[in-house]
Amino acid sequence: MVLRRGRGRRGLFLIVGRVLCAAGGACGYGNLYSVGYGTSSTALSNALFNNGLSCGACFQIVCRLAESKYCYPGGSVVVTATNACPPGSEGGWCDPPKAHFDLSYPAFQRLAQPVGGVIPVRYKRVSCSRNGGIxxxxxxxxxxxxxxxxxxxxxxxxxxxxxxxxxxxxxxxxxxxxxxxxxxxxxxxxxxxxxxxxxxxxxxxxxxxxxxxxxxxxxxxxxxxx
Structure with missing residues (x-):
């Protein structure tokens, strides 16, 4: 899935995309299940990826129910940045200076019906909850x-x-x-x-x-x- 931002942190849209857990990704985490991130993961466009310094950051994404019939009531997910959505992919939505999220399919399903394709959302950085030590x-x-x-x-x-x-x-x-x-x-x-x-x-x-x-x-x- 890709999140496309318009103006500010409210102007975001999400489109269904691929599952990201099997590949090592641009953060180098390898298998996301083995490192504990699983499907609660997202790729970031260049504007958010910050040359990899955003790897491991957590974001809360909320589906804006009032603006899309496909949003689930209370639809919300917290995901970890584990990959990059490179320029030239996803129809140009990941090109600079746009801010997008490419979510795993299970993460998208916690926000909205996948048939929705594109949905408006809000997002913010949140604290990461981890089990065990670094x-x-x-x-x-x-x-x-x-x-x-x-x-x-x-x-x-x-x-x-x-x-x-x-x-x-x-x-x-x-x-x-x-x-x-x-x-x-x-x-x-x-x-x-x-x-x-x-x-x-x-x-x-x-x-x-x-x-x-x-x-x-x-x-x-x-x-x-x-």
Whole structure:
């Protein structure tokens, strides 16, 4: 589904589209069921995707019943941004500077009858409700660390990530793509800590996330979340 915005956050329209859960997507989450996002997910147009810095953000979308006979009474859904709706797709609705959402089919069905095709909606950023701690998947090699951050609570979208080994100081990581962050630092054989900053400016440090014998390709869950 695609949400098309007119003027302001009330001028939105949604059209039925594809299921997004099987593909890795532009955020790099891989299988959305395995990372916990499932079908409560959406792709964002370029205007909202923010070069991947909106990955993990949560939005509440409400169907405007007074303006469409296809809306369900009280139709509302909270979804996580997990993908991009690229320019040139969906009939141009995802082209800059338009703001659109491409929802999973199950998410659309919670808002309106799918035969409606296009429906008016409202949306807003909301806090993400997550089970368990924030998760870090470590890939790369001894001199190139690539870390995927998932299951982020509160505002959900990571704006800055730092990594620290028990024998090293904090090192800023650079966004590689989507929710993947990179650093050229050798932290093998060290217990790892991470410092995460969200797009609302709040930061938390997560210590002893990975033990000394961590390996590339493994995912580690912190003891707490935002």
């Amino acid at each position: 998760r870090f998947t470590i890939r790369g090699n001894p001199y190139f660390d690539l870390v995927l951050v998932t299951n982020v609570g509160e505002f959900g979208a990571v704006q800055s990530l730092q990594i620290k080994g028990e024998r090293t100081g904090w090192t800023y990581m650079r966004q590689n793509w989507g929710a993947n962050w990179q650093a050229n630092v050798n932290v093998q054989g060290q217990a790892l800590a991470f410092k995460v900053t969200l797009d609302n400016g709040r930061s938390l440090e997560f210590y002893n996330v990975a033990p000394k014998n961590w390996g590339f390709g493994q995912t580690f869950e912190a003891d707490y979340n935002f």
